[in-house]
Amino acid sequence: MKIDGKSYKTIWFENNLVKIIDQTKLPHQFIIKDLKTVKDAINAIKTMEVRGAPLIGATAAYGLVLSIIENNDLSFFKKSSEELIASRPTAINLKWAADRMMKKLSGVNDKDILKIALDEAKSITEEDEKFCKNIGLNGLKIIEDIAYKKKDTVNILTHCNAGWLATIDWGTATSPIYHAHQKGIKVHVWVDETRPRNQGANLTSYELSEEGISNTVITDNAGGILMQRGQVDMCIVGTDRTLSNGDVCNKIGTYLKALSAKDNNVPFYVALPSSTIDWSIKDHRQIPIEERNSEELSHVEGIDENNEIKKVRIYPQKSKSLNLAFDVTPAKLVTGLITEKGICEASEKGLKGLFK
Ligand code: MRU
Numbered sequence: 001m002k003i004d005g006k007s008y009k010t011i012w013f014e015n016n017l018v019k020i021i022d023q024t025k026l027p028h029q030f031i032i033k034d035l036k037t038v039k040d041a042i043n044a045i046k047t048m049e050v051r052g053a054p055l056i057g058a059t060a061a062y063g064l065v066l067s068i069i070e071n072n073d074l075s076f077f078k079k080s081s082e083e084l085i086a087s088r089p090t091a092i093n094l095k096w097a098a099d100r101m102m103k104k105l106s107g108v109n110d111k112d113i114l115k116i117a118l119d120e121a122k123s124i125t126e127e128d129e130k131f132c133k134n135i136g137l138n139g140l141k142i143i144e145d146i147a148y149k150k151k152d153t154v155n156i157l158t159h160c161n162a163g164w165l166a167t168i169d170w171g172t173a174t175s176p177i178y179h180a181h182q183k184g185i186k187v188h189v190w191v192d193e194t195r196p197r198n199q200g201a202n203l204t205s206y207e208l209s210e211e212g213i214s215n216t217v218i219t220d221n222a223g224g225i226l227m228q229r230g231q232v233d234m235c236i237v238g239t240d241r242t243l244s245n246g247d248v249c250n251k252i253g254t255y256l257k258a259l260s261a262k263d264n265n266v267p268f269y270v271a272l273p274s275s276t277i278d279w280s281i282k283d284h285r286q287i288p289i290e291e292r293n294s295e296e297l298s299h300v301e302g303i304d305e306n307n308e309i310k311k312v313r314i315y316p317q318k319s320k321s322l323n324l325a326f327d328v329t330p331a332k333l334v335t336g337l338i339t340e341k342g343i344c345e346a347s348e349k350g351l352k353g354l355f356k
Contacts, residue, residue, distance in 0.1 A: 019034060020035060021240070026165070028307075045059055060084040079233065082115060105117055138341075138343055139236065140176050141265070154264065160200060161204045190222075192222075195220055200217065223260055227260050235268045239271075244348050249287050267335040268339075269334070270337050287326075289326050291324055
């Protein structure tokens with residue numbers, strides 16, 4: 001997708017370095033950053049210079065390539081892999097990517113290891129891009145259907161950033177929207193601000209605007225009244241981990257949107273590549289929910305009149321805060337899962353029907 005009219009991917013490998021777009025500076029500054037070591041990759045994930053489940057998975061894969069360049073030793077590789085997996089606990093993609101790299105590299109000769117690792121990291125990114133494109137083509141049918149019946153602009157609500165910046169390209173939740181826009185269907189997106197880090201306001205709104213898609217930022221609490229007023233035709237969100245029973249773990253606040261959608265008969269879809277499915281756990285209470293620094297709540301960051309990024313405290317120093325980063329939307333509130341292989345019911349039967 002484009003920034004200032006130029007096409008980008010979110011991560012790539014060049015001259016033995018991993019290149020990323022530093023998302024902590026968007027939308028105010030566009031900075032391409034070099035990751036030189038596996039520690040840099042771990043740090044980029046922890047500080048959310050890269051974020052979004054598929055993108056942090058790809059960063060873990062490239063981080064392991066960097067670990068081989070630094071020190072081609074199996075114990076260093078294993079330690080790096082464990083640190084990458086622990087860097088953000090909720091999204092399953094980190095483990096998925098690290099395990100995939102480990103499997104590919106086991107038993108490989110020292111002289112071939114770097115090339116094979118690099119090829120595998122590249123195929124993880126290429127596959128994600130292809131899957132996200134297919135998610136878009138599958139989800140497009142839902143938007144087309146609404147547009148055909150409504151004969152007017154389709155209003156879509158989304159939460160957090162499950163856009164191309166959270167993946168390699170296209171995004172998950174946004175991919176059907178980009179495809180609809182490219183087909184000439186009129187769409188408008190309600191963008192949840194997504195406190196505390198404002199991924200909706202800072203990233204989703206930014207990337208949609210760069211593609212010329214009409215969008216409006218709303219407070220996280222506004223979705224309910226918009227749904228009551230009939231101003232939302234559908235919701236599409238992403239996911240950091242989808243259980244085999246169809247429960248969906250995504251950015252904090254997703255659950256409340258799904259409850260409101262149910263109460264107002266608004267279809268609530270979740271878009272995901274299969275790398276986000278956790279087939280191993282059956283009960284959502286076993287999902288590790290990331291708890292982040294309370295400073296993300298107590299402070300806000302923005303740009304001042306001199307174009308300088310400033311951070312300010314917004315509530316008393318003595319106030320306690322709890323910063324849970326994700327919640328779980330039960331499968332019964334999900335209208336359907338939009339995947340690279342098609343759309344299915346949010347259930348074990350639905351998922352197994354698509355992914356044997
Ligand atoms: O904390 P973040 O910004 O990494 O959270 C991202 C989300 O919750 C996304 O919706 C999810 O990763 C799906 S991204 C395609």
